[in-house]
Each structure stands twice: as structure tokens, then as C-alpha cells.
Amino acid sequence: MIWQIVGFGAAFLTMFGFLPQVIxxxxxKSVGDIxxxxxxxxxIGILLWLLYGLHLxxxxxxxxxxxxxxxxIVGVTLYFRYRKKK
Amino acid sequence: MIWQIVGFGAAFLTMFGFLPQVIxxxxxKSVGDIxxxxxxxxxIGILLWLLYGLHLxxxxxxxxxxxxxxxxIVGVTLYFRYRKKK
Incomplete structure (x- = not known):
């Protein structure tokens, strides 16, 4: 039970790990340090994980x-939008 | 065989995913947009994954x-070092 929570917490936190950066x-509207x-x-790594998950x-x-x-993908889109504005 | 490469590639790319950002x-020496x-x-998420991996x-x-x-940890250390310099 405790280990299910640890595993779920790990998956949840890393799954949404880029959300604060994208926000x-x-x-x-600044991406100079990214x-x-x-x-x-x-x-590419996550895309390969997705393919691997589909395979499994x-x-x-x-x-x-x-x-x-x-x-x-939202992050990359915003990166190119705000990089162009300089 | 092809799927082993996909899985290995996925693990390798995401494992070192933060390396270009840390470099x-x-x-x-600038972290304003991070x-x-x-x-x-x-x-925290990766620490929980590590605990979960130890459990499994x-x-x-x-x-x-x-x-x-x-x-x-290197990234967080550099973040606080360079944030203070402002």
C-alpha cells in the first residue's frame, strides 16, 4: 500500500514535472535561459518511451x-514563439 | 531486438535529459528563466522513483x-549559486 503511493507519487510528480516550467x-514570455x-x-526520449509503452x-x-x-510540445511551441520576439 | 533499442534509447535520453540544461x-551563469x-x-519525483526502484x-x-x-542536484546547486549573484 505504502509502495503503491510512492510509485504513484513518483509517476504523478515526474509526469507533470515540466508544467511549472511551461507556466x-x-x-x-522569456526563454533565454532555457x-x-x-x-x-x-x-525524443519521451516519444520513445511512448512507443515502448505501446509495444508493451x-x-x-x-x-x-x-x-x-x-x-x-506546449513548452517547445512557447519557446519558439518567445524566442522570435527578441 | 528493435524494441530493446527503443527502450534503451528512451531510458538513455530521458536519464540524461537535464544534462544540456545544466551545461x-x-x-x-544565468538562471532567470528556470x-x-x-x-x-x-x-522529489525522481527520489520517489529511486525508492520505488529499491523496493522493487x-x-x-x-x-x-x-x-x-x-x-x-548539480542543476539545483548551480541555480542557487547563480541566483544569488544578481
Missing amino acids: KIYKT SILALFQFV RNAVIILANSVTLAIL | KIYKT SILALFQFV RNAVIILANSVTLAIL
Whole structure:
């Protein structure tokens, strides 16, 4: 029971881990210190996790990585929007 | 075989996902656009993944999350070092 909570907490926190960063970018419209290489590396990595989850037919891997990928795509979109404004 | 590569690639890319961001912070000494909330959320989330991996005695979960946690701790340390310099 306690370990289910630990596992669920781990999945929940990391799944939404980029959300505060994306909210900060949205609010400040500033991305100068953000590493787009890190964002791209996560996009490709999470995409591979998603494919792997689909292969394993593991609902938890599919769901968690779909959420993270969606948040990352918003982040990358905002990055290019606000980088252009300089 | 192809799916092992996909899984390995996914683990490798996300495990080192924060490395380009930490290198950028180290080079620019600028962290104004970084969300410390996101970093903290990942530290706690990855710490829970590590505990969960220890509970499951799963070497892959333990190794991947130890590496990510180490990189994140460097990132958080640099964040506070360079935030103070303003």
C-alpha cells in the first residue's frame, strides 16, 4: 500500500514535472535561459518511451508519457514563439 | 531486438535529459528563466522513483533515477549559486 503511493507519487510528480516550467515561460514570455537541446532530448526520449509503452501495451507508461509529451510540445511551441520576439 | 533499442534509447535520453540544461546554466551563469519549482518537483519525483526502484530491486529503475537525481542536484546547486549573484 505504502509502495503503491510512492510509485504513484513518483509517476504523478515526474509526469507533470515540466508544467511549472511551461507556466513560467507562459507568464514571463522569456526563454533565454532555457536549453532547447534539453527540451528536444526529452521530446525524443519521451516519444520513445511512448512507443515502448505501446509495444508493451502498458497503460501506465502510455498515459504518463502522453501527458509529459503534450506538456513538452506546449513548452517547445512557447519557446519558439518567445524566442522570435527578441 | 528493435524494441530493446527503443527502450534503451528512451531510458538513455530521458536519464540524461537535464544534462544540456545544466551545461547551459554552467556556461551562461544565468538562471532567470528556470523554474525552480519544476526542478524541485523533479527532485522529489525522481527520489520517489529511486525508492520505488529499491523496493522493487529493479536495477534499471535504480540506475536511471540515480543518474537523473545526480544531474538534478548539480542543476539545483548551480541555480542557487547563480541566483544569488544578481
